[in-house]
Amino acid sequence: MTETTVTKKSKNPKAPKLFPDELIDQLLAQVQNRNAESVLGESGLAGQLKKQLAERMLAAELTHHLESEAEQGSAGNHRNGTSRKTVLTPNGELTLDIPRDRQATFEPQLVGKYQRRLAGFDDHVISMYARGMSVREIQAHLLELYGLEVLPDLISTVTDEVLAEVEQWQQRPLEAMYPIVYFDALRLKIRDEGTVRNKAVYLALGIRADGRKEVLGLWIEQTEGAKFWLKVFNELKNRGLHDILIAVVDGLRGFPEAIEAVFPAAQIQTCIVHLIRNSLNLASWKDRKPLATALRPIYQAASAEAAAAALEAFAQSEWGRKFPTVPAMWQRQWEQVIPFFAYPHEVRRIVYTTNAIESMHMQLRKIVKNRGHFPSDEAASKLLYLALRNIEKDWKMPPITWRQAVNQFAILFGERFTAAIS
Template sequence: MYARGMTVREIRGHLEELYGIDVSPDLISAVTDAVLEEVAEWQNRPLDAVYPLVFFDAIRVKIRDEGFVRNKAVYIALGILPDGTKEILGIWIEQTEGAKFWLRVMNELKSRGVADVLIAVVDGLKGFPEAINAVFPQTVVQTCIVHLIRHSLEFVSWKDRKSVVPALRAIYRAKDAEAGMKALEEFEAGYWGQRYPAITQSWRRNWQHVVPFFAFPESVRRIIYTTNAIEALNSKLRRAVRTRGHFPNDDAAMKLLYLVLNHAAEDWKRPPREWFEAKTQFAVVFGERFVSQ
């Protein structure tokens, strides 16, 4: 499942480290070309018509490109189906900056059969919400609260982080958008807001896409906020990528990520337990867009 630029020894090393298995060099050579076709088929397979929730997230991967090792973004879309089970919709290695790239991804999802996404959770990148709504105009675009908190903590010294996190919690756990804004203003006027003014600026910049979060009942908020599924996935991907250093080309990166993702997907037999309560709320909030499926 690797590009020709990777040696048999490196492939064997990855397989042993990831899965504790050892395979012969002849077998690895035989499967490499076949998997190229498998990856393409998987990336172009038909998708379901409706996904109540899709998380779009990225990891950074070093890939050799035109003689230079570049730090490229690899985007993963994790969809939650109406029954609560998870599915990786695809992997995309960013070739162009910003909105044009994301618009291409959205159009690709639509061409593969996706007619509606109820909530898209994104990492706050400029142009991403507009690209989503250009193709799926009814989709609620929600900034990932976990990413926003992480971004906030980048401004904070290590010794202060344990104190700042509870102060931020008052914002995103507020009962509604009005109370959330009041909590943000109180944070801004308080000790931590004065010490780290960049935090408030970041929340204000993203507020338009934080607000939708407050309209949902607690059970739905918990699903949106608790990104355990994609966090666990990213952890596996980063571990696999870290052992590689850098990839000789995009295909090599794509194949390793495909291998790890498909191995992870084997464990996804049941929906998260929070989904049973959230499902009822989705049906109330979105009506026929959810229950007609």
């Protein structure tokens, strides 16, 4: 019996070699004590190679510049030695000898005349900031890993460059219609006029007609009310949003009056997830699981009438009598709970899902939890925007049940929905 060897094709085929092995061997032959630092470190072979490649490119740039001047009839310009310059890279400092010309008309492109940071350094700093590291932590990280002594002001300057991007993002055009928009708040401590205050960051998370999620914007405000929400809704409308089918909220003050003024056809739905969570917060840890089980017949009821009966039964039950504030809380918000029971199962699952808003808030809280407070609204906006940008990278697919929900949205909302997907 003969053995047969099966060779599987690699899913990740090797990239073609950029340099021949002979050249690599010649370079390695110049390294006496071969170790990771002497070969790959900034002071080793890789660092020297990076320096020489950059200087060769700069020399070629100057050659091209002088030849172009000569072709255009500008004679008399020549090379004029070099000037030493140290720039910051994602892997540490890099000292380069920058070529000069006698008439000082040469403007290098690889490393600009006033450039002190190479491409990649800023992205590296912003990436650390987006993961919740403070300016001081980034400073310590750069010093420990790369030996870079970077002033806090430089790190702040790099991250402040994001503010223009935040403003552009906050003003970008939106879809004309979103089937569902979740409105919720995150509480932060922010310094304002010399005093650290508790402020709310209001977030709008939209579900597009194709089922994908999109953060529509963020707004920082100390107090909420109809006037604030009117400003938010008018801003959304000015950015191209003309219709919201279902607005999911958690008892935000002034919200119903404001949305009715700008988006009168929107159905306001109390966030069932928040209502359940707020109910459980009134109980001790050992009581939370049985209390959650006792509440389930209410929000899983087949109709509004059945849900009202289940709420009444809960109020008279052992758990309702033990926690009377729970049924009272549900009854106060009942008018905004009722629309939920008119939706078919497929739409309920989309509206109810905890993944949309809860996972986003959990990730944001994880990033901001180590911050004592933010020095300004802009600093908070900057970090939250960068965090949201990272979170949105994972939002590539709609919910699994979206395909089934589309037909139900079309039946429930007619042309308001179908016009957006046609």
